[in-house]
Amino acid sequence: MAAPHAQSAADPDRGADASLSSRDHKPAGRLPLLALGVGSFGIGTGEFVIMGLLPDAATDLGISIPQAGHLISAYALGVVVGAPLLAVLGARWPRRNLLIALMAVFAAGNIASALAPSYLSMMVARLLTGFPHGTYFGVAALVAASLVPRERRAQAVGLVMLGLTTATLVGVPIAAAVGTWLGWRSAFVIVGALGALTALLVWRWVPFVPADRRASPLRELSALGRKQVWLTLGIGAIGFGGMFSVFSYIKPTMLELAHMPAAGIPVVLALFGIGMVAGNLAGARLADKALMPTVGGVLVWTALVLGAFTLTASHAWLAAFNVLLVGTAVALGPALQIRLMDVAGDAQTLAAALNHSAFNLANALGAWLGGLTIAAGFGWESTGWVGLLLALGGLVIYAWSMLSMERRVPAAA
Structure with missing residues (x-):
């Protein structure tokens, strides 16, 4: 048997087919990536738009605003459950066909959300709409x-x-603006249309590649037996949670601690979005140059900007700029996605889908822990301390992953 190349030796969990990329590939046109990006735009819009329409949805469905908040939790639960389930069930599908099917389900779920006549039916619709999220990404x-x-x-x-x-x-x-003008249900019609458009664009622009004949649900499940897969997911689930601990409570923090006028909140939210876009682009470029150093570096950066929030939270515009920096923590996303491809061996689809389950767990963990510290009387700025500790927790798992790799290399030599 031929000796593995240098990168495989450095990472024994990585299989021979860990990457779908070929060294012989020429750069692809932008149209396939645009089609896939439209899908992620639709999913992102559909996931977060309900947050700005909760009062309208609560009134129409005859429930309280806290009950309406459970619609957000139902979607997140759908993501966590649906990602591994659909990845395993779709193991034998050609990937273009699977993407089209996932976006068709997403579109149908959003149309069902727009038509749901009751709270229960809306809960079911949001749960099922979340199913394709992680697998699609x-x-x-x-x-x-x-x-x-x-x-x-x-x-x-x-x-x-x-x-x-x-x-x-x-x-x-x-x-959200359209939902306010035309009724909250219209927002889900828009998101459903984006899902249908994505299915069409994927069919038109993404090249068809036959399914791997060796693929099977059992082979996908083999990812769960790989230590480095679990450690990578742990980095995301813990280290990424700090961003959500701060952002989940950013509006009351800015209003009550920083005494920012309500008119300034959209500006803060926009700054967070700008930070996310910048972090995503910068993180992707850095990950292509040095993958694991980028993961470690982003975790250190995240710890610093979240720790700084404890000091800036009481100063309106310093806090607003700090929120932009917190948004850049999303740079971790592309790096961890590539890392999972490298350590998953033949179980590519399940490992890649689980990345977004991990991020949703980070969302839930960060928001929950941040809420606990606020309820315990530690103040709104305490979400920054929570974020700092979660980022440090991610660094501990990162160090464990690196040490585990180093210990196994001599044994494989």
Whole structure:
């Protein structure tokens, strides 16, 4: 058997087929990446737009605003459950066909949300709409990486995820405004139309590649037996949670602690979106140059900007600028996506999809811990301390991953 190349030796968990990219690939046109990016834009808009329309939805459905908030949790639960389930069930599908099917389900779920006559039916619709989320991002990342040379994989994945970060800056405000003018249900009609448009664009622009005949649900499940897969998911689930601990409570923090006028809140939210877009693009470029140093560096940066928030939170415009910096923590996303491709061996689809389950767990963990410290009387700025500790927790898992790799290399030699 031929000796593995140097990168495989440095990372024994990485299989021979870990990357879909080929060194012989020429740079792909932008149209396939644009099609995939439209899907991520639609998913990002659909996930977050409900947050700005909760009072309208609560009134129409005859429930309280806290009950309406459970619609957000239902979607997140759908993401966590649906990502591994659909990745395993779709293992034998050609990836273009799987992407089309996922976006068709997403579109149908949003139309069902717009038509839901009751709270219960709306809960079911949001749960099912979340199912395609993680699998779509995972498969889209794999397809994007396969379309470009190996040294540009992270940038291709970053372009797909750019749709998600742009949604927070453009899609969500527009859909929320339309929902306010025409009724909250119209926002879900718009998102459903984006899903249908994505299915059409993927069919038209993404090259068809036959399914891997060796693929199977059992092979995908083999990813769960790889230590480096779990450690990478742990970095995302813990280290990424700090961003959400701060952002989940940013409005009351700015209003009550920083005494910012209510008119300034949209500016703060826009700054967060700008930070996400910048972080996504910068993180993707850095990951293509040095993958694991980028992961570690972003975690250190995240710890610093979240720790700084504890000092700036009481000063309106310093806090606003700090929120922009907190948004750049999303730079971790493309790097971890590529890392999972490298350590998943033959179980590419499941590992890639689980990345977004990990990010949703980070969302839930960060918001929950931030809420606990506020409820305990530590003040609004305490979310920054929570974020700092979560980023440091991510660094501990990162160090564990690196040490585990170093210990295994001599054994494999």
